[in-house]
Amino acid sequence: xxxxxxxxxxxxxxxxxxxxxxxxxxxxxxxxxxxxxxxxxxxxxxxxxxxxxxxxxxxxxxxxxxxxxxxxxxxxxxxxxxxxxxxxxxxxxxxxxxxxxxxxxxxxxxxxxxxxxxxxxxxxxxxxxxxxxxxxxxxxxxxxxxxxxxxxxxxxxxxxxxxxxxxxxxxxxxxxxxxxxxxxxxxxxxxxxxxxxxxxxxxxxxxxxxxxxxxxxxxxxxxxxxxxxxxxxxxxxxxxxxxxxxxxxxxxxxxxxxxxxxxxxxxxxxxxxxxxxxxxxxxxxxxxxxxxxxxxxxxxxxxxxxxxxxxxxxxxxxxxxxxxxxxxxxxxxxxxxxxxxxxxxxxxxxxxxxxxxxxxxxxxxxxxxxxxxxxxxxxxxxxxxxxxxxxxxxxxxxxxxxxxxxxxxxxxxxxxxxxxxxxxxxxxxxxxxxxxxxxxxxxxxxxxxxxxxxxxxxxxxxxxxxxxxxx
Numbered sequence: 001x002x003x004x005x006x007x008x009x010x011x012x013x014x015x016x017x018x019x020x021x022x023x024x025x026x027x028x029x030x031x032x033x034x035x036x037x038x039x040x041x042x043x044x045x046x047x048x049x050x051x052x053x054x055x056x057x058x059x060x061x062x063x064x065x066x067x068x069x070x071x072x073x074x075x076x077x078x079x080x081x082x083x084x085x086x087x088x089x090x091x092x093x094x095x096x097x098x099x100x101x102x103x104x105x106x107x108x109x110x111x112x113x114x115x116x117x118x119x120x121x122x123x124x125x126x127x128x129x130x131x132x133x134x135x136x137x138x139x140x141x142x143x144x145x146x147x148x149x150x151x152x153x154x155x156x157x158x159x160x161x162x163x164x165x166x167x168x169x170x171x172x173x174x175x176x177x178x179x180x181x182x183x184x185x186x187x188x189x190x191x192x193x194x195x196x197x198x199x200x201x202x203x204x205x206x207x208x209x210x211x212x213x214x215x216x217x218x219x220x221x222x223x224x225x226x227x228x229x230x231x232x233x234x235x236x237x238x239x240x241x242x243x244x245x246x247x248x249x250x251x252x253x254x255x256x257x258x259x260x261x262x263x264x265x266x267x268x269x270x271x272x273x274x275x276x277x278x279x280x281x282x283x284x285x286x287x288x289x290x291x292x293x294x295x296x297x298x299x300x301x302x303x304x305x306x307x308x309x310x311x312x313x314x315x316x317x318x319x320x321x322x323x324x325x326x327x328x329x330x331x332x333x334x335x336x337x338x339x340x341x342x343x344x345x346x347x348x349x350x351x352x353x354x355x356x357x358x359x360x361x362x363x364x365x366x367x368x369x370x371x372x373x374x375x376x377x378x379x380x381x382x383x384x385x386x387x388x389x390x391x392x393x394x395x396x397x398x399x400x401x402x403x404x405x406x407x408x409x410x411x412x413x414x415x416x417x418x419x420x421x422x423x424x425x426x427x428x429x430x431x432x433x434x435x436x437x438x439x440x441x442x443x444x445x446x447x448x449x450x451x452x453x454x455x456x457x458x459x460x461x462x463x464x465x466x467x468x469x470x471x
Contacts, residue, residue: 055103058185059088063130087130092137110134111156142170145194153209171209176218179205198237226267238280250284312353316362319344341379347438348380368418371410398444403428411458419458429466431458
């Protein structure tokens with residue numbers, strides 16, 4: 001009984017050993033096949049590498065298919081050719097063709113082959129392992145123009161044999177992509193051209209790999225840095241001048257603006273939609289409603305200032321029924337500088353007004369005083385000042401009746417009096433003093449007299465003025 005059982009074990013062990021020898025032999029054969037295949041592939045790479053050199057391609061071949069017989073049609077005639085695919089160390093791949101041991105046509109990149117296959121099903125495409133992700137070689141190109149781009153894909157658009165360049169669209173995983181013009185290895189100038197997807201949105205080069213959601217991110221970095229209170233939700237390219245580009249930016253829950261950049265898309269400034277009509281206007285923001293809201297806010301603020309200013313002027317004994325006014329700014333002593341339009345101020349009124357309850361002196365001057373300081377009034381023009389002087393010159397004992405004032409130069413102010421030069425259209429000219437009350441020009445001295453009289457504090461300097469001394 002025991003002997004019989006032992007015999008069965010011996011038989012079982014013999015069978016198992018036999019199976020093990022068979023499996024070991026099969027594995028050895030498989031390994032040998034793989035080794036021979038690897039050797040053949042390596043030898044083929046060496047052979048194809050020599051063929052690639054005839055094309056002038058800067059390609060260190062890492063994989064290659066065995067050249068296969070094919071046919072091409074040239075001028076209506078069939079030509080025998082060989083075709084093969086190569087993968088290069090820089091991750092770029094090509095389909096190459098030879099006829100009679102010489103290059104036939106130009107190398108075709110894997111992305112170009114894929115684009116042709118879309119419109120011509122059945123045409124050759126790249127299949128090698130190293131060419132399965134045919135866009136990887138464009139990664140550095142993408143980052144050269146879009147530093148934040150994590151390349152997600154690319155598509156071939158066109159080739160320019162004259163300029164030795166190829167145009168691709170590159171898509172990014174995390175931001176907007178763009179259109180790149182990439183020089184081939186034949187080009188002497190290796191500068192990469194670039195158009196962002198906002199610029200090409202309404203052209204034949206419209207981006208297909210950038211989603212509508214990512215498209216506004218074309219200007220995302222600029223908006224985050226220069227308008228951090230704007231949550232970007234839309235953007236469009238408006239246009240460009242010789243030194244600037246304009247993009248409209250839409251913001252979530254608040255008014256947008258127009259972003260101004262240089263030609264390299266570097267920030268130059270921004271313009272509110274209420275002021276952007278002359279540079280293309282806004283579509284994402286209701287500019288009319290924004291302008292109306294802004295005006296209402298300004299009117300509210302202006303009414304507040306008007307009451308405070310009226311009280312300050314009245315307290316200082318200055319008669320002014322305010323019809324309009326404008327805040328010009330603040331001086332170094334923190335007083336408001338404002339101009340007023342009021343019927344009582346015949347020559348205009350500008351005042352420096354301290355804040356209510358704060359120390360400081362209220363000071364005033366008129367538009368003649370402003371002209372001395374090379375400042376123009378908004379409510380009384382330079383022509384109106386000349387007309388006022390013309391009225392004072394009428395029947396003047398020293399100013400000839402034929403003097404029509406063409407120009408006036410306001411030299412300086414002394415104790416409220418303004419020393420000025422008057423130029424008549426007939427070349428008569430005078431140095432005159434406008435009194436503090438602004439009621440008289442006294443004295444008034446002809447230019448030729450002022451030139452030799454040391455007692456006259458100013459000389460005529462307007463070109464040709466005073467050359468008429470007749471009468």
